[in-house]
Amino acid sequence: xxxxDIIRKKRxxxxxxxxxxxxxxxxxxxxxxxxxxxxxxxxxxxxxxxxEEEMLVLVDxxxxxxxxxxxxxxxxxxxxxxxxxxxxxxxxxxxxxxVAAAGAYVPMIxxxxxxxxxxxxxxxxxxxxxxxxxxxxxxxxxxxxxGMVISGQTAEVAPADRKLYxxxxxxxxxxxxxxxxxxxxSKKLAEGIDGLVLDVKVGAGAFMKKQAxxxxxARTLARIGKRAGKNVVALITNMDQPLGTHVGNTLxxxxxxxxxxxxxxxxxxxxxxxxxxxxxxxxxxxESVSAARELVDDLVxxxxxxxxxxxxxxxxxxxxxxxxxxxxxxxxxxxxQIESPARGVVQRIDAEEVGVAAMLLGAxxxxxxxxxxxxxxxxxxxxxxxxVEAGTPLATLYYNEQAKLAEARSRLSGAYSxxxxxxxxxxxxxxxxxx
Amino acid sequence: xxxxDIIRKKRxxxxxxxxxxxxxxxxxxxxxxxxxxxxxxxxxxxxxxxxEEEMLVLVDxxxxxxxxxxxxxxxxxxxxxxxxxxxxxxxxxxxxxxVAAAGAYVPMIxxxxxxxxxxxxxxxxxxxxxxxxxxxxxxxxxxxxxGMVISGQTAEVAPADRKLYxxxxxxxxxxxxxxxxxxxxSKKLAEGIDGLVLDVKVGAGAFMKKQAxxxxxARTLARIGKRAGKNVVALITNMDQPLGTHVGNTLxxxxxxxxxxxxxxxxxxxxxxxxxxxxxxxxxxxESVSAARELVDDLVxxxxxxxxxxxxxxxxxxxxxxxxxxxxxxxxxxxxQIESPARGVVQRIDAEEVGVAAMLLGAxxxxxxxxxxxxxxxxxxxxxxxxVEAGTPLATLYYNEQAKLAEARSRLSGAYSxxxxxxxxxxxxxxxxxx
Numbered sequence: 001x002x003x004x005d006i007i008r009k010k011r012x013x014x015x016x017x018x019x020x021x022x023x024x025x026x027x028x029x030x031x032x033x034x035x036x037x038x039x040x041x042x043x044x045x046x047x048x049x050x051x052e053e054e055m056l057v058l059v060d061x062x063x064x065x066x067x068x069x070x071x072x073x074x075x076x077x078x079x080x081x082x083x084x085x086x087x088x089x090x091x092x093x094x095x096x097x098x099v100a101a102a103g104a105y106v107p108m109i110x111x112x113x114x115x116x117x118x119x120x121x122x123x124x125x126x127x128x129x130x131x132x133x134x135x136x137x138x139x140x141x142x143x144x145x146x147g148m149v150i151s152g153q154t155a156e157v158a159p160a161d162r163k164l165y166x167x168x169x170x171x172x173x174x175x176x177x178x179x180x181x182x183x184x185x186s187k188k189l190a191e192g193i194d195g196l197v198l199d200v201k202v203g204a205g206a207f208m209k210k211q212a213x214x215x216x217x218a219r220t221l222a223r224i225g226k227r228a229g230k231n232v233v234a235l236i237t238n239m240d241q242p243l244g245t246h247v248g249n250t251l252x253x254x255x256x257x258x259x260x261x262x263x264x265x266x267x268x269x270x271x272x273x274x275x276x277x278x279x280x281x282x283x284x285x286x287e288s289v290s291a292a293r294e295l296v297d298d299l300v301x302x303x304x305x306x307x308x309x310x311x312x313x314x315x316x317x318x319x320x321x322x323x324x325x326x327x328x329x330x331x332x333x334x335x336x337q338i339e340s341p342a343r344g345v346v347q348r349i350d351a352e353e354v355g356v357a358a359m360l361l362g363a364x365x366x367x368x369x370x371x372x373x374x375x376x377x378x379x380x381x382x383x384x385x386x387x388v389e390a391g392t393p394l395a396t397l398y399y400n401e402q403a404k405l406a407e408a409r410s411r412l413s414g415a416y417s418x419x420x421x422x423x424x425x426x427x428x429x430x431x432x433x434x435x
Numbered sequence: 436x437x438x439x440d441i442i443r444k445k446r447x448x449x450x451x452x453x454x455x456x457x458x459x460x461x462x463x464x465x466x467x468x469x470x471x472x473x474x475x476x477x478x479x480x481x482x483x484x485x486x487e488e489e490m491l492v493l494v495d496x497x498x499x500x501x502x503x504x505x506x507x508x509x510x511x512x513x514x515x516x517x518x519x520x521x522x523x524x525x526x527x528x529x530x531x532x533x534v535a536a537a538g539a540y541v542p543m544i545x546x547x548x549x550x551x552x553x554x555x556x557x558x559x560x561x562x563x564x565x566x567x568x569x570x571x572x573x574x575x576x577x578x579x580x581x582g583m584v585i586s587g588q589t590a591e592v593a594p595a596d597r598k599l600y601x602x603x604x605x606x607x608x609x610x611x612x613x614x615x616x617x618x619x620x621s622k623k624l625a626e627g628i629d630g631l632v633l634d635v636k637v638g639a640g641a642f643m644k645k646q647a648x649x650x651x652x653a654r655t656l657a658r659i660g661k662r663a664g665k666n667v668v669a670l671i672t673n674m675d676q677p678l679g680t681h682v683g684n685t686l687x688x689x690x691x692x693x694x695x696x697x698x699x700x701x702x703x704x705x706x707x708x709x710x711x712x713x714x715x716x717x718x719x720x721x722e723s724v725s726a727a728r729e730l731v732d733d734l735v736x737x738x739x740x741x742x743x744x745x746x747x748x749x750x751x752x753x754x755x756x757x758x759x760x761x762x763x764x765x766x767x768x769x770x771x772q773i774e775s776p777a778r779g780v781v782q783r784i785d786a787e788e789v790g791v792a793a794m795l796l797g798a799x800x801x802x803x804x805x806x807x808x809x810x811x812x813x814x815x816x817x818x819x820x821x822x823v824e825a826g827t828p829l830a831t832l833y834y835n836e837q838a839k840l841a842e843a844r845s846r847l848s849g850a851y852s853x854x855x856x857x858x859x860x861x862x863x864x865x866x867x868x869x870x
Contacts, residue, residue: 008607011481039471040606043478046446171475172443 003027003037010044018057025061029160035167042164042173050178055224058178062186063228065160069192071107074144077283078105081275082188083199084207084217085117087355088242091199092120092150093256094272095279097309100147101299102276102292104283107143107191108150109157113364113372116355118252121152122364126249126329126374130318142315149312157190175207177220185225195231195282197275198222201239202430205351211236211430218433226435231282236430237271241349241384244268248363248377248398250329257323260306266383267428273297274429332361332375332398338409340388344418348384353415360408361399373400378412385423438462438472445479453492460496464595470602477599477608485613490659493613497621498663500595504627506542509579512718513540516710517623518634519615519642519652520552522790523677526634527555527585528691529707530714532744535582536734537711537727539718542578542626543585544592548799548807551790553687556587557799561684561764561809565753577750584747593621610642612655620660630666630717632710633657636674637865640786646671646865653868661870666717671865672706676784676819679703683798683812683833685764692758695741701818702863708732709864767796767810767833773844775823779853783819788850795843796834808835813847820858 006020024041027033050058071078079099083089096106110132113119121132134142136154143149161183168174188196198221201207202214218234225232244267246255258264259272277292286292299305310320322328358364362373380395382388394416397408441455459476462468485493506513514534518524531541545567548554556567569577571589578584596618603609623631633656636642637649653669660667679702681690693699694707712727721727734740745755757763793799797808815830817823829851832843 004605004607007478011478011607034470036470036474036602036606039474040478040608043442043446043475044482044607047479047482167471170439171471172439172446172479173475 003033003041007037007041007044010041010048013048015051016054021054021057022061025058025065025160029065029163038164038167039171042168042171042179045178046173046176052220052223052227055178055181055220056227058182059185059189059224059228062158062160062164062182063189065186066157066190067155068190069107071105071143071192074105076103076105077195077285078107078193079195079197079279079283080106080108080188080191080193081197081199081279082184084201086201086205086239086243087116087118087351088244088247088252088268090123090244090252090256090268091272091275093123093253093309094259094268095276096148096150097260097312098273098276098296098299098305099279099283100312101304101308102280102285102295103147104280104285105143106148107139107193108148109153109187109191110150111152114368115366116352116359116364118247118249118364120150122372122374123249123252124150124318126253127313127318127322128328130313131316134316142312146308146312146315148308149316151316158186161186177217180217181220181224184221185228189228189230193230195279196225197278197282198232198234199271199275200234200236202236203238203240204348205241206239215431215433218431222433222435233278233282234433235275235278236433238426238428238430239351240426242351242354242380243271245380245383246377247354247358247380248361249372249374250326250331251377251379251398253322253329254326257306257309257326260300260309261303262300270428273300278432330373330375332377333400334402335399336397336405336409337393338395338397338413340382340390340392340394340416340418342418343389344387344420345422346382346384346386346388347417347419347423349380350415353411354378354380357397357408357412357415360404360411361397362401375400385425388418438468438476442472442476442479445476445483448483450486451489456489456492457496460493460500460595464500464598473599473602474606477603477606477614480613481608481611487655487658487662490613490616490655491662493617494620494624494659494663497593497595497599497617498624500621501592501625502590503625504542506540506578506627509540511538511540512630512720513542513628514630514632514714514718515541515543515623515626515628516632516634516714517619519636521636521674521678522551522553522640522786523679523682523687523703525558525679525687525691526703526707526710528558528688528744529694529703530711531583531585532695532747533708533711533731533734533740534714534718535747536739536743537715537730538582538720539715540578541583542574542628543583544588544622544626545585546587549803550801551787551794551799553682553684553790553799555585557807557809558684558687559585559753561688562748562753562757563763565748566751569751577747581743581747581750583743584751586751592625596621612652615652616655616659619656620663624663624665628665630714631660632713632717633667633669634706634710635669635671637671638673638675639783640676641674650866650868653866654870657868657870668713668717669868670710670713671868673861673863673865674786675861677786677789677815678706680815680818681812682789682793682815683796684807684809685761685766686812686814686833688757688764689761692741692744692761695735695744696738697735705863708735713867765808765810767808767812768835769837770834771832771840771844772828773830773832773848775817775825775827775829775851775853777853778824779822779855780857781817781819781821781823782852782854782858784815785850788846789813789815792832792843792847792850795839795846796832797836810835820860823853
């Protein structure tokens with residue numbers, strides 16, 4: 001088999017045979033196929049697509065390029081959630097404890113943030129002592145004891161994806177449904193789960209700007225996941241503005257704790273609870289999604305979910321008091337408010353600009369090796385649809401270093417659009433796709 | 436400027452700005468842009484195409500990636516021919532002496548053969564002493580004295596093409612009109628010519644199998660060449676079977692000499708004379724193509740063209756007697772005939788298979804560093820449309836080494852199809868495209 005023939009076939013819109021896809025994934029992962037071969041192939045896939053049969057083989061081969069975890073010794077369903085990413089999205093911190101409290105296992109392997117989006121591991125590290133670098137053994141032990149665990153990779157999971165993602169990033173081949181499906185599903189299925197809930201964001205602040213594109217991706221992910229033998233549900237959710245009100249690491253842990261305490265309502269609580277209910281239903285720990293949703297409300301209102309989160313924090317070496325006394329976590333010494341320049345209604349809040357503002361304050365990384373300031377970030381006081389007067393506080397910037405404060409302030413101000421008319425109400429959850 | 440943004444633009448079917456194309460060609464030629472960037476870009480160009488404006492910049496930048504020869508000190512038109520390649524195509528050896536004898540300069544830079552196609556330089560090296568590795572100075576001296584010269588590159592001509600061609604070959608991006616135009620025109624215009632006649636082959640034995648594709652390529656080459664300030668004419672010619680009857684190096688020199696002596700008629704003579712007439716007319720050495728064609732016939736019938744070829748052979752260190760006494764050239768010791776298995780009419784002769792048969796006998800290279808046997812090759816006794824009886828000799832294989840004789844014989848036999856009905860007559864020259 002020759003790579004040039006495989007490239008030509010995809011270039012000519014022909015479907016590849018399973019052994020051709022396997023030849024590419026194995027050869028590229030092992031360094032036998034050159035980057036230039038892979039680059040030409042990825043562009044041909046980007047422009048000409050793949051059939052479902054091809055995608056299924058792609059996912060399977062990428063999944064088996066590394067270690068696949070096995071939790072069959074644990075008696076109970078294993079479920080997880082994956083989001084296509086957004087600013088202020090801390091749903092993992094809220095839903096994992098709820099789902100674990102409901103009796104399903106959540107073996108969550110997470111990553112770090114880059115650019116305007118945050119990373120779950122960075123957020124958890126705001127909690128003093130919390131260890132996100134567990135060994136394979138410790139990972140399994142926490143999962144078995146607490147019903148959940150959140151950590152970085154314990155082993156070489158889906159190395160094909162790591163290599164391919166780096167190449168897609170520099171060759172303009174990221175936004176391709178077959179390649180996204182291969183990447184997401186191979187990594188998540190390597191966690192050894194039975195069920196997966198996908199949160200596909202759509203809107204100005206999301207990777208997918210159009211509903212039709214998000215729908216196509218969600219449907220593909222659901223179908224391929226099912227054909228790979230997993231229970232998969234995909235939600236299409238709105239990301240026209242940041243999710244919740246807090247952006248930054250300590251700030252996002254605080255907001256998550258408040259949601260688990262039932263102190264906060266709004267889009268973050270709504271989406272986290274809905275995703276949790278879907279995971280619980282998928283794992284068979286409730287008879288229906290609506291029954292699961294009642295269970296979620298119960299677990300939150302009785303404080304069971306919050307205690308579960310504290311239990312996991314302790315099991316991963318962190319200080320569970322952090323969720324009671326937020327000053328245990330690193331905070332910012334300085335803050336500054338921005339105010340509405342006029343009377344009116346908030347029309348939109350550009351999520352990416354809010355993310356960049358928080359990054360500039362130190363909450364995120366511009367480059368992979370930048371050091372994060374856990375205390376820095378942004379809190380939004382007004383969201384889309386809220387009425388304001390001239391001078392009403394819109395948001396607060398929290399910072400320790402003021403080197404990039406001016407740019408962050410200008411970005412955050414620019415992220416808000418104030419207008420006269422109330423904008424049409426936006427649905428938070430557009431659709432639930434089960435196949 | 437970042438290469439990934441240029442790739443994304445072409446991926447999204449947008450036209451590139453001149454500086455973006457220049458950034459790519461310069462950066463890639465100088466090794467600053469990686470092969471994987473170039474590979475993704477080439478596939479995007481292959482699948483999404485380029486506008487004429489983009490192609491014009493591509494040709495210009497590739498042309499100026501190396502040395503551009505300048506013959507302005509020579510008083511007269513400078514013209515050349517380029518063919519998209521075919522088996523048995525030795526028109527260069529016939530037409531260059533005719534055109535030079537008509538008073539136009541032909542500064543021909545040629546290459547070597549690979550696979551089933553032969554190379555002009557390999558053919559000329561069958562003539563004892565003929566030097567195809569002239570220095571820049573010697574190249575200019577022969578051109579000035581004889582009005583023509585045929586040699587390999589004297590300087591780094593269009594290095595961007597050399598690098599890009601090697602990458603296209605391994606990434607399945609060869610058959611792309613913009614990339615072919617960039618490659619052909621940059622190399623030919625670097626010869627410092629005013630006019631170019633293109634021989635675009637179409638048919639079973641050609642790179643372009645369909646008339647529509649050949650027409651599109653011919654039109655693009657003619658238009659881009661003109662917009663680059665050159666006189667360009669493109670002929671679409673038939674390559675359903677090998678051109679002429681001889682395939683192999685000494686054998687092709689012999690056939691060319693026979694044509695120049697007026698001893699041979701048929702497709703090779705017809706095409707060579709027509710291409711020569713087009714070149715002469717393009718160079719302004721005749722008032723019209725038909726007047727040029729009369730001049731060609733005159734130059735051949737009076738032996739002027741043959742003497743011009745002998746003059747050039749002598750100027751490039753070769754033995755001009757080779758064209759009189761063919762035994763001066765290396766010959767094959769052994770030969771074997773293949774015969775028709777049945778009575779009928781020759782339906783087709785697969786040009787590629789004939790080329791491979793000749794290569795297997797030693798006339799060509801399977802790999803770049805293979806050594807050629809100049810005496811080896813194939814002579815076809817019957818061509819498409821000829822009637823045969825069972826046992827009529829179809830072709831003869833000439834060889835010194837019989838290691839691959841059996842495979843060559845089987846390929847050559849298989850190349851012939853004999854049927855009952857006479858096939859529809861095929862036109863040799865389908866179209867002449869001037870813009």
